[in-house]
Amino acid sequence: xxxxxxxxxxxxxxxxxxxxxxxxxxxxxxxxxxxxxxxxxxxxxxxxxxxxxxxxxxxxxxxxxxxxxxxxxxxxxxxxxxxxxxxxxxxxxxxxxxxxxxxxxxxxxxxxxxxxxxxxxxxxxxxxxxxxxxxxxxxxxxxxxxxxxxxxxxxxxxxxxxxxxxxxxxxxxxxxxxxxxxxxxxxxxxxxxxxxxxxxxxxxxxxxxxxxxxxxxxxxxxxxxxxxxxxxxxxxxxxxxxxxxxxxxxxxxxxxxxxxxxxxxxxxxxxxxxxxxxxxxxxxxxxxxxxxxxxxxxxxxxxxxxxxxxxxxxxxxxxxxxxxxxxxxxxxxxxxxxxxxxxxxxxxxxxxxxxxxxxxxxxxxxxxxxxxxxxxxxxxxxxxxxxxxxxxxxxxxxxxxxxxxxxxxxxxxxxxxxxxxxxxxxxxxxxxxxxxxxxxxxxxxxxxxxxxxxxxxxxxxxxxxxxxxxxxx
Amino acid sequence: xxxxxxxxxxxxxxxxxxxxxxxxxxxxxxxxxxxxxxxxxxxxxxxxxxxxxxxxxxxxxxxxxxxxxxxxxxxxxxxxxxxxxxxxxxxxxxxxxxxxxxxxxxxxxxxxxxxxxxxxxxxxxxxxxxxxxxxxxxxxxxxxxxxxxxxxxxxxxxxxxxxxxxxxxxxxxxxxxxxxxxxxxxxxxxxxxxxxxxxxxxxxxxxxxxxxxxxxxxxxxxxxxxxxxxxxxxxxxxxxxxxxxxxxxxxxxxxxxxxxxxxxxxxxxxxxxxxxxxxxxxxxxxxxxxxxxxxxxxxxxxxxxxxxxxxxxxxxxxxxxxxxxxxxxxxxxxxxxxxxxxxxxxxxxxxxxxxxxxxxxxxxxxxxxxxxxxxxxxxxxxxxxxxxxxxxxxxxxxxxxxxxxxxxxxxxxxxxxxxxxxxxxxxxxxxxxxxxxxxxxxxxxxxxxxxxxxxxxxxxxxxxxxxxxxxxx
Numbered sequence: 008x009x010x011x012x013x014x015x016x017x018x019x020x021x022x023x024x025x026x027x028x029x030x031x032x033x034x035x036x037x038x039x040x041x042x043x044x045x046x047x048x049x050x051x052x053x054x055x056x057x058x059x060x061x062x063x064x065x066x067x068x069x070x071x072x073x074x075x076x077x078x079x080x081x082x083x084x085x086x087x088x089x090x091x092x093x094x095x096x097x098x099x100x101x102x103x104x105x106x107x108x109x110x111x112x113x114x115x116x117x118x119x120x121x122x123x124x125x126x127x128x129x130x131x132x133x134x135x136x137x138x139x140x141x142x143x144x145x146x147x148x149x150x151x152x153x154x155x156x157x158x159x160x161x162x163x164x165x166x167x168x169x170x171x172x173x174x175x176x177x178x179x180x181x182x183x184x185x186x187x188x189x190x191x192x193x194x195x196x197x198x199x200x201x202x203x204x205x206x207x208x209x210x211x212x213x214x215x216x217x218x219x220x221x222x223x224x225x226x227x228x229x230x231x232x233x234x235x236x237x238x239x240x241x242x243x244x245x246x247x248x249x250x251x252x253x254x255x256x257x258x259x260x261x262x263x264x265x266x267x268x269x270x271x272x273x274x275x276x277x278x279x280x281x282x283x284x285x286x287x288x289x290x291x292x293x294x295x296x297x298x299x300x301x302x303x304x305x306x307x308x309x310x311x312x313x314x315x316x317x318x319x320x321x322x323x324x325x326x327x328x329x330x331x332x333x334x335x336x337x338x339x340x341x342x343x344x345x346x347x348x349x350x351x352x353x354x355x356x357x358x359x360x361x362x363x364x365x366x367x368x369x370x371x372x373x374x375x376x377x378x379x380x381x382x383x384x385x386x387x388x389x390x391x392x393x394x395x396x397x398x399x400x401x402x403x404x405x406x407x408x409x410x411x412x413x414x415x416x417x418x419x420x421x422x423x424x425x426x427x428x429x430x431x432x433x434x435x436x437x438x439x440x441x442x443x444x445x446x447x448x449x450x451x452x453x454x455x456x457x458x459x460x461x462x463x464x465x466x467x468x469x470x471x472x473x474x475x476x477x478x479x480x
Numbered sequence: 481x482x483x484x485x486x487x488x489x490x491x492x493x494x495x496x497x498x499x500x501x502x503x504x505x506x507x508x509x510x511x512x513x514x515x516x517x518x519x520x521x522x523x524x525x526x527x528x529x530x531x532x533x534x535x536x537x538x539x540x541x542x543x544x545x546x547x548x549x550x551x552x553x554x555x556x557x558x559x560x561x562x563x564x565x566x567x568x569x570x571x572x573x574x575x576x577x578x579x580x581x582x583x584x585x586x587x588x589x590x591x592x593x594x595x596x597x598x599x600x601x602x603x604x605x606x607x608x609x610x611x612x613x614x615x616x617x618x619x620x621x622x623x624x625x626x627x628x629x630x631x632x633x634x635x636x637x638x639x640x641x642x643x644x645x646x647x648x649x650x651x652x653x654x655x656x657x658x659x660x661x662x663x664x665x666x667x668x669x670x671x672x673x674x675x676x677x678x679x680x681x682x683x684x685x686x687x688x689x690x691x692x693x694x695x696x697x698x699x700x701x702x703x704x705x706x707x708x709x710x711x712x713x714x715x716x717x718x719x720x721x722x723x724x725x726x727x728x729x730x731x732x733x734x735x736x737x738x739x740x741x742x743x744x745x746x747x748x749x750x751x752x753x754x755x756x757x758x759x760x761x762x763x764x765x766x767x768x769x770x771x772x773x774x775x776x777x778x779x780x781x782x783x784x785x786x787x788x789x790x791x792x793x794x795x796x797x798x799x800x801x802x803x804x805x806x807x808x809x810x811x812x813x814x815x816x817x818x819x820x821x822x823x824x825x826x827x828x829x830x831x832x833x834x835x836x837x838x839x840x841x842x843x844x845x846x847x848x849x850x851x852x853x854x855x856x857x858x859x860x861x862x863x864x865x866x867x868x869x870x871x872x873x874x875x876x877x878x879x880x881x882x883x884x885x886x887x888x889x890x891x892x893x894x895x896x897x898x899x900x901x902x903x904x905x906x907x908x909x910x911x912x913x914x915x916x917x918x919x920x921x922x923x924x925x926x927x928x929x930x931x932x933x934x935x936x937x938x939x940x941x942x943x944x945x946x947x948x949x950x951x952x953x
Binding site (some may be wrong): 016037039040043045046047048049052055056061072073074075076077078079081082084096097098099102103104105106107114116123126127130131142146147149151153155162163165445 | 512517519521557575576620634636732
């Protein structure tokens with residue numbers, strides 16, 4: 008790919024432009040003639056493939072099976088569950104013609120697939136022996152967003168959606184939390200995202216769900232990114248669709264349902280949590296390439312040394328050797344903008360002293376290493392980088408969590424600084440609405456395990472919950 | 481899943497119903513409320529995942545990268561290449577509304593993505609250094625078919641589509657044939673399909689292509705299934721889209737293009753080539769589970785023996801142990817209908833003689849084996865089954881290839897028996913049209929390496945080609 012000198016706007020000057028610059032310079036996405044849709048380029052897609060591989064193994068390990076549902080939903084099917092259709096109908100893409108022929112009933116491209124799964128469950132669930140049903144699908148969904156940004160909010164979204172059915176409410180609730188925990192572990196340990204987790208308020212929960220658990224990641228600019236959700240539905244979808252099973256006691260019962268999903272949005276979270284003015288910074292555990300070797304000069308010994316080092320690397324340490332005809336300076340910049348965790352510079356001057364130079368992408372620190380220790384050092388450094396990235400993100404996140412106790416001060420503060428505000432809350436939607444109106448902030452999630460420290464921030468009545476509020480992408 | 485006694489229509493009595501019965505009884509697909517779309521159930525999807533894994537490795541081995549293009553094509557973009565739009569516009573699904581708002585320009589769901597890739601190539605191809613571009617995507621496409629059958633012809637198709645750009649026509653032609661060969665090897669060696677391969681005629685080639693190479697599989701009933709294609713486009717798409725690169729000689733040139741794809745249709749080909757009256761028969765190399773162990777009776781020694789055997793199996797021999805509370809008879813039938821290549825029956829009566837019984841799914845032959853030899857026997861038997869399935873399919877295919885030399889006889893014969901008819905052909909579309917009109921048969925592909933044996937079967941003029949014609953799914 009032809010490329011000019013990397014040009015990335017300063018992160019603190021214009022964060023939105025910085026984000027767009029990284030998308031372009033790191034070859035993650037490209038824009039297309041299709042408004043609101045993006046092209047995911049090979050490097051961006053490789054990150055998604057790695058996410059898929061890791062999560063898919065976790066889903067299968069916990070007994071889930073992949074299936075594929077239709078991508079279309081007839082309007083009448085979407086209409087069956089009232090809350091659900093209210094939430095989604097305003098933002099679906101409607102197909103009205105097949106070739107030259109007007110369709111008798113218009114169909115939408117799935118914005119999510121609860122109704123399709125329920126329509127299928129109605130046919131395949133007959134007996135307690137058929138439960139639980141633990142299905143997942145990897146697919147594309149469409150939501151007709153007005154303003155779009157690649158990975159954060161686009162009309163077309165690559166994601167996975169798990170949909171499960173259980174004999175009892177307890178089992179369904181356990182499943183909701185099991186998958187939520189898998190997401191949390193994945194985002195913390197693989198993506199190095201110190202996500203805040205908790206339950207959504209009534210107002211913010213998924214259309215049709217009884218309970219929605221959310222992963223809230225805080226971006227560099229203090230704005231929240233909802234980065235995955237797990238829903239418990241109770242049995243009202245099942246009731247609306249007439250799904251019943253014959254239990255061991257020979258009685259017909261209605262099963263309980265969950266759904267859960269994460270999307271390519273996670274790539275956006277990585278960029279906006281870890282990226283810097285030099286480009287993307289990828290946590291080693293998710294990087295498609297963990298190491299890049301850059302030969303300096305054309306001496307045979309340089310390439311020989313690189314080949315020797317790569318032979319001694321453990322198999323799971325993916326690497327590339329940049330032998331293109333660009334200058335070393337260009338290659339350094341390219342490795343930096345793509346966020347490859349470790350760059351190994353190998354040149355004759357170092358080799359004469361039996362050394363090569365390792366460069367950590369996260370800190371840009373240069374580490375001279377004796378040749379015989381390189382693979383060992385790389386193995387040691389990768390988990391260190393992973394941990395350091397998490398720790399830095401956690402520290403930054405915590406520095407932008409504020410306690411709000413006075414509404415007027417809160418209104419003023421939210422204009423001055425982004426972040427998550429902890430508040431005491433009475434539990435009424437009216438107070439959430441007022442916060443939204445006055446500040447643009449929305450509820451992120453309820454805070455578990457913290458004592459209420461005062462009355463409701465908004466109305467002054469008795470508080471029932473501790474709550475995070477914040478701006479969102 | 482609750483299941484009654486397996487009920488499969490006799491294959492020779494009603495082949496279409498037999499196919500539908502297998503789809504249902506082997507838990508491959510289910511029908512949905514969405515007309516013309518299917519639900520791919522876990523067992524069917526596991527077969528597709530295995531196809532994806534094997535092919536994706538081959539694509540990557542040959543230097544291809546995965547990307548994701550938008551699923552929508554604006555009408556104006558589809559219109560850019562004239563032949564292409566003529567071929568596809570009559571069968572696309574048109575989105576006309578986003579939420580409540582009528583779109584300014586209608587967009588279709590991609591029926592294939594040449595124009596989307598070209599639209600992107602226009603932006604990223606600048607110099608000879610950018611070539612070749614070797615992209616692939618795994619996705620869903622939509623073609624608004626009037627009559628549909630799961631896996632064979634559905635409105636929604638899961639497939640992969642490779643799209644590549646090259647500096648020269650020669651390189652693009654090489655790529656077209658390279659990927660065609662990968663498909664051929666995959667279908668022969670993994671799917672045990674003795675595909676006939678060759679070039680499509682002008683009339684039958686892909687809309688917009690210069691050359692289309694096709695894999696034609698013959699189904700049990702003698703009807704052809706086009707089971708994958710590879711296209712050489714020349715540079716006229718590139719010209720239509722204004723794609724140019726600066727070559728080493730400092731001149732602007734137009735690159736050359738290919739595309740190639742295979743789909744879930746391959747699952748249909750497996751069913752209709754290898755299936756029998758007991759159900760699906762899966763070639764070992766594509767079966768998600770190669771072996772199923774069925775314990776007979778509740779004696780502890782039975783399960784112990786099974787566990788011992790599985791421990792000595794090589795890692796790539798996937799297996800399951802059916803410990804459900806069904807009867808052995810039910811389990812045998814279930815293993816048969818699902819086409820698991822080897823069933824191992826383990827019961828006390830056999831164990832007392834130090835034996836277990838292996839049952840080959842393809843022949844239903846029962847093979848008593850000493851316990852200590854089981855894993856070895858399984859390892860030997862799997863490639864044998866694979867080879868035997870291929871050989872049988874090949875023999876059957878060859879028994880349904882006929883030579884046609886007299887048009888009236890040909891017309892009469894095609895009414896009596898399906899198969900591939902070899903003919904001599906003048907090369908004129910008019911003669912293909914006449915065959916279609918008189919018999920319903922279409923050209924499958926040109927026959928390479930055979931001498932012309934007479935005049936054109938239809939018009940009697942000098943023949944230029946040997947050609948396969950046949951009915952198609």
